[in-house]
Amino acid sequence: MLKTSEASLDPENWQDFRQQGHRMLDDMLDYIENLRERPVWQPIPPAARAVFAAPLPKQSGDLREAHQTFMQDVLPYAIGNSHPGFMGWVHGGGNPVGMLAEMLSAGLNANLGGREQIPVEVERQLLRWVRELFDFPETATGLFVTGTSMANLISVLVARTAAQGCEVREQGLPDGHRLTAYTSVSAHVSVAQALDMAGIGTNALRKISLNVQFQMDVADLERKIAEDKVAGMTPFMIAATAGTVDVGAIDPLQAIADIAKREGIWFHVDGAFGALGMLAGDIAPRLSGIERADSIAFDFHKWGQVPYDAGFVLVRDGELHHNTFASPVAYLKRETRGMAAGSPWPCDFGPDLSRSFRALKTWFTLQVYGSEKLGSVISNTCALAQYLRQRVEDSHELELLAPVALNIVCFRYRSEEPDRVNADIVIALQESGIVAPSSTTINGHFAIRAAIVNHRTEIRDIDALIEATLLFGDKITNKINM
Amino acid sequence: MLKTSEASLDPENWQDFRQQGHRMLDDMLDYIENLRERPVWQPIPPAARAVFAAPLPKQSGDLREAHQTFMQDVLPYAIGNSHPGFMGWVHGGGNPVGMLAEMLSAGLNANLGGREQIPVEVERQLLRWVRELFDFPETATGLFVTGTSMANLISVLVARTAAQGCEVREQGLPDGHRLTAYTSVSAHVSVAQALDMAGIGTNALRKISLNVQFQMDVADLERKIAEDKVAGMTPFMIAATAGTVDVGAIDPLQAIADIAKREGIWFHVDGAFGALGMLAGDIAPRLSGIERADSIAFDFHKWGQVPYDAGFVLVRDGELHHNTFASPVAYLKRETRGMAAGSPWPCDFGPDLSRSFRALKTWFTLQVYGSEKLGSVISNTCALAQYLRQRVEDSHELELLAPVALNIVCFRYRSEEPDRVNADIVIALQESGIVAPSSTTINGHFAIRAAIVNHRTEIRDIDALIEATLLFGDKITNKINM
DSSP, rough: OOOHHHOOSSSSSSHHHHHHHHHHHHHHHHHHHGGSSSSSSSOOHHHHHTTOOOOOOOOOOOOOHHHHHIIIIIIGOOOOOTSSEESSOOOOOOHHHHHHHHHHHHHHHHTTTSOHEEEEEEHHHHHHHHHHHHHTTTTEEEEEEEEEHHHHHHHHHHHHHHHTTHHHHHHHSSSTEEEEEEEESSSSSHHHHHHTTTOOOGGGEEEBBOOOTSBBBBHHHHHHHHHHHHHHHHHEEEEEBOOTTTOOOOOHHHHHHHHHHTTOEEEEOTTTTGGGGGGTTTGGGTTGGGGSSEEEETTTTTTTTSSSSSEEESSSSSHHHHHHOOOOOGOOOSSGGGGOOOOOOOSSSOOOSSOOOHHHHHHHHHHHHHHHHHHHHHHHHHHHHHHHHHHHHOOEEEEEEESSSEEEEEEEEEEHHHHHHHHHHHHHHHHHHOOEEEEEEEEEEEEEEEEEEOOOHHHHHHHHHHHHHHHHHHHHHSSSEE | OOOOOHHHHHHHHHHHOOOOOOHHHHHHHHHHHHHHGSSOOOOOHHHHHTTOOOOOOOOOOOOOHHHHIIIOOOOOOGGTTTTTESSSSSSOOOOHHHHHHHHHHHHHHHHTSSSSSSHHHHHHHHHHHHHHHTTOOTTOOEESSHHHHHHHHHHHHHHHHHHTTTHHHHHHHHHOOEEEEEETTOHHHHHHHHHHHHTTOOOGEEEEEEEETTSBBBBHHHHHHHHHHHHHHHEEEEEEEEEEETTBOOOOOHHHHHHHHHHEEEEEEEETGGGGGEEEEEEEGGGGGGGGOOOEEETTTTTTTTSSEEEEEEEEEEHHHHHHOOOGGGGGOOOOOOOOOSSGGGGGSSSOSOOOHHHHHHHHHHHHHHHHHHHHHHHHHHHHHHHHHHHHHOOEEEEOSSSSSSSEEEEEEEEEEEHHHHHHHHHHHHHHOOOEEEEEEEEEEEEEEEEOOTTTOHHHHHHHHHHHHHHHHHHHSSSSSS
């Protein structure tokens, strides 16, 4: 009946397996070492797509063949965010130390939901480092999550508990609760989505207008809160942004903190990419006020260059955080000895019971590079953005569409039909494989958006962006024939 | 101003880095190859814990040293779920192919939120394989998530949309909505937590009693739905369980599907570990009815042996699933060409915009082992559980506390003080490092709970569990002196 010796998924021949593993590691290191020789991105040929149309494989296959498929049909058709020429969206570049750490993590196969194990202790060390970075008290709690979208959701739920008490967990949102929240019109969609998921609804989110720096307009915030209070609403959360997704603006955190304190409203900072500016000596002062937040959401996989995914949420009031998620059930019972010791566990602070060891790749990245080096990477992306801004301003054919606060530059090629022409330019740039910005809409105008996040990006990549933009712009507007 | 050549996180000396990478891979393969020689688990010595008390490192460190710390102070103090003797909680054992794939994934550093890239296509292939496995229509949608807790939340949110319309996203839960949901008293806590997070509240979750097989009592389900309807409530979701966390029972899915259909209620299956029983010829028939579900939540990292984390949610009504999460914002704008093509994207079906390439380790695992081999692993764990049941029943000193439906065996050592003695036995077993069950409460009694999930577990590990339980039981009750 029992065929246990055949059941294991471990290789029959470890030596063969080892050789193949080393080949895979070498191929991956070759890929990273020679990234610059490749196109940033290229369209997916139908033949590559067709490879992934096969039905569920019943029989065992060969690891070598699977790896070959990966090399031929996956690797060349990624989105390109590890490439120095990638400037589309705020994606980090990853790093080879983080890759090796993730291999260790996958081999260890730890579940970070809880229990008495050192991996949880490593995550706790990361929490202490994050507290230190944001000057939060020792009672603050935190947790790795997939990304800031999830961190924003957790923050909204803790703020909901602060406003409604723990009864909200059992009773649900009470009829006529009239909760309202506040964020700028430039906030990331995940803030609204968190209110949606939490049952509060996105209509409860007041969109505050922007000042000329594309920051939340504090006067408008005060006005909307006052109006809501007059109307009998219960303002419960302000979600400021440290680094908006469109232009990289930082909301006036000190002024918002003052208002939140005066009004007794939860002060959340969505610092998806911007919060880690705290690592950079020249950026940190501009985040002043973040240390007063009730909760902060951010990603190590953006400016922190940790491989995807590694989001984090930090909550000042650890007890409230715990009481928003902890649950007493038999199979999660805690002991003082054995494997069920070590309470409280990560699962007491968020929705996940199955959680990979995200802390390890983050620990290796911080341990090996150090916070100063990671900070210098961040400073450098901002310096490159200023260099790009200057090159745009120096060109008669280009114009800037938004101030450059951090590492994002929104600009366009001047034309009589700017929206159509610049949309065509972005596609041409992407399809060229030279450099890959994305696009957004600024004050109703189509913008080429270069988000410089990758530690591999250099001046020559900025120059290539300018030159290719001018070339494709001239071509699309028929100034030159190609 | 710009010091770009110093900014990159790539190694200065690739050859050195490569050598170190190969050493790390070898060490990890050694670890997996020789797992059986190690203790399953061991208490964390204070010295190891102290290693992780250091503050945030400012300066760069040595990768060799970081790796040495990992080898000395992390690897020996994991929870042990990759070890053949691990039987505590339903944790998968991981697999070496999945480990290599995760390394590729971390090196590629893809963000699976969306865009035109083959990694998204690989995830779509996995979705097609999952549809095939559960006999779902081509219009069904799905998505990788961390784990079933998140998959349950997504399912509750789609069911909420089904009941309340898409307006619930903007307007929030309407006053006096009176939604109610149904699950058995043995359901996983994440079902209740999903209702909590969604703003509905856990009081809205009716806990259905169990029959003698520890399955949801269908008569009680019908009664409670009828009572709620009389009371003016709106029953909107039944969450059945395929493989309960305590004893591994499968709710009567066909009967529940009939009731859900008749009453027009969303039929969800939490199949965290059990749903992948569909891969095993002898288990699949017992999941009959799962193919009628409106949504299924499960983990590839449990019975599927994919490294943590790799949960999945499958939703029959793809349009409803899309409309519960999709959002039109400028920086997520879709194009028909370039990098912003390929809509709809994974971020249109769940809360995450930053998502690692979970599909790759799952794809490699299925591609290399094949579904039949993975199915035989699942069958084997159930056969081992029956073997353990038989050994318990054959022993005068032991007694079974619940029927063995799948791969979980709850039993105890007979004693006049059974709760205290068996609690001590579990701690002693765990601290022995021989074999590591966990505990739970069955009908108010403390139970030793052996969850056999790992593909490496063999008859000798079951024998070791029995022998060590008897030995520690005799010792704790002073039948023998040690």
